[in-house]
Amino acid sequence: MALIVCKFGGTSVATPDRIRAAAARIAAIHAEGHAIAVVISAMGHTTDELLGLAAAVAPASANRCRRELDLILATGEQLSAGLLALAIAEAGVPAVAFTGPQAEIMTDRSHNNARIRDVRARRVRRALATGHVPVVAGFQGLSSSRDITTLGRGGSDTTAVALAVALGADRCDIYTDVDGIYTADPRLVPGARRHPRLHHREALMLAHAGAAVLHPRAAALAAIHELPLRILSSPAFGPESGTLVEGAVPVEGPHLLGVAAAADTTRLIVELPAHGRAPTAAVLHALGRAGIPVESLDDRSIESGVRRIAVALRAEHAPMAERVLREALRDETRVRIEAARTKVTVVGTGLASYGAALASALQRLARDGIEPDDLNVSELGVTMYLAPEHAEHAVRTLHDALFAAGEIDRAQRRAAGDPGAAARIDARGRRPA
């Protein structure tokens, strides 16, 4: 008998029928003799609808009054937690719903983007001890000033993993609308293949690249605590084969994991005299103080005496980041927002071995008029920034070139015994005859 934390995403509970399907799945796991705690997202697009409502009522305040916005957003998960608990009870298993504050998901005071500081979960433990299924509203917590906070992007996944760690759960199962982690988004790339198994570090790299099924915050938390994760498709969406993520240490040798795109990235370009004192530190410090998460930062000299710092962050944070940086940096600094960019990443170790295949893909993209703004290739992966309208084509082209016709799998299996084999794959992904 295991203790399992199950997390259901928004699409998994978007309608009464799907809520009942999730409850039936939970009742089935319960019938197998396992103890289950559930973490739940808001139904469907509720969070976006609530944001839209707040903007319709008070366009300026909706951005400024972050404490009140959290009060509004938190209703989404509170509602779905209550509904799912009712559905589980209806399926014959005693269930009890908790808000994030009731579950003592304690956070810092960064409204809209809070970090979990502690998970006490005393009432959740009591519910489990008395044979109930606790259903916890994800994405929300309680700050030291007793205010309701929300966790920002990936919040419900993070709640689930943090709760699983706090409860000492055997596993955290993430139910979503895709049946696992793929080499690319299967809705975008028909030839994408599911990873039946990944190591934590691999899953984390894919999550960072924007493989949307698992949020990097949750993946990182699971990796640190070596908590086994399963990514599964929701009962309403078909059979669950899934991806099991466990084991902290990735396999050695060349290992291609996938191609992913992360939309809605914007870059701020800061140009300043090269003689500045630790400008990168000043940038990170200023953004950190304002609670703006940075996706990546690139600092280089672009001409004699001029440094360019490119900061990639979510588009929604760009205007505030620009204001913060203008205030924090000196007058002689220019700060500008670049157009929105989509980051496309090829995730995997030992990529240098696939240089020829990558070169072919880049040539094909160039032929189609697609040139990445910034391209970085290293032993840890390939990252490029593209105009959003070119991202899908780039993902397909890269996936075709690198994962063509199943050859790469065989090559990778072979590579375990023969590290050089993968290097002999030609530009079309086929091994020489």
Next chain:
Amino acid sequence: MALIVCKFGGTSVATPDRIRAAAARIAAIHAEGHAIAVVISAMGHTTDELLGLAAAVAPASANRCRRELDLILATGEQLSAGLLALAIAEAGVPAVAFTGPQAEIMTDRSHNNARIRDVRARRVRRALATGHVPVVAGFQGLSSSRDITTLGRGGSDTTAVALAVALGADRCDIYTDVDGIYTADPRLVPGARRHPRLHHREALMLAHAGAAVLHPRAAALAAIHELPLRILSSPAFGPESGTLVEGAVPVEGPHLLGVAAAADTTRLIVELPAHGRAPTAAVLHALGRAGIPVESLDDRSIESGVRRIAVALRAEHAPMAERVLREALRDETRVRIEAARTKVTVVGTGLASYGAALASALQRLARDGIEPDDLNVSELGVTMYLAPEHAEHAVRTLHDALFAAGEIDRAQRRAAGDPGAAARIDARGRRPA
């Protein structure tokens, strides 16, 4: 400078436009130098929609799991509190939203129908002290077991009055979709007239009769504490003339207040041997233990050796009440649910003086084939139970007969000096020439 608690009902905040109109009204009161705390209902028909959603997900559990249902229902007011706070801030006045638990509206543990035990409101006081407008989610509180409760019908009005009492407010303003308390529902009876002023006990009698603008729980609480109330139309619905309710002691002498209908009443008929030991007490005790509110109870012998106890309660409580009474009473007792009835009440003291006018109204109803099931006339008013489809016609007929052509007003004014004058009004509501 006064401290005013303003309560806005569901129709007053049903759309973003109306929320902004409410915020503009609050900002205007604030600009006059008053301190304001706001209590808010859920937007429009949110509560009914949430109940419908719960029933769609889990029809049986939605009735049984009352704690989870409260978690679901409480999202409605939490959302509108957050939105209104944003709108007030947008109007330039600092505002802060609180859930019922954050405002420390402490209740008993009767989920779905909790009673307020205490209002601590420390954060509300702090907000007022720092020049903020606190916006409190009505209809909800926190039980001794730290669970979210809801207060049942009239909950938001009750929150507003209880908060006003706790804060020592000068007045509680109830904004609704009617601009005051009328002699009958003005949507039903075109000739209905607004009371510019009422005493607490009069308002309470009207509220008990089903004059929907003010809930009896709130009216009673205001009466006990002699808290002045104003019933006003919401800014979105037109000019505010309103009704001011103050003064605990009603004027003496004959005083007609209004005619009102309370739909959705069901009566349970309990028939049992006359030699039973205090069956009325047993009935009240059993229903009280089950948390079922009783509207009225009538106990009489109907034939030799048989007593009939008629219990009027809200239709939604009837099936559970029937079960509870069958279990609590002995086998020789018959319990049955009568068809749904609407209670029509003529509210006022000294009604015996209007006997002739009342008789005429009853004759007219009989001519139209309308016979009340039960009719009670006393010095405190007239109560009758009718088939729901006859209620509107009965309200109009009674109002016409009793409040005809403005004569009654003059008669009442005269009655202050000449208690006999009102008695001389004839059956058509006109004084003899």
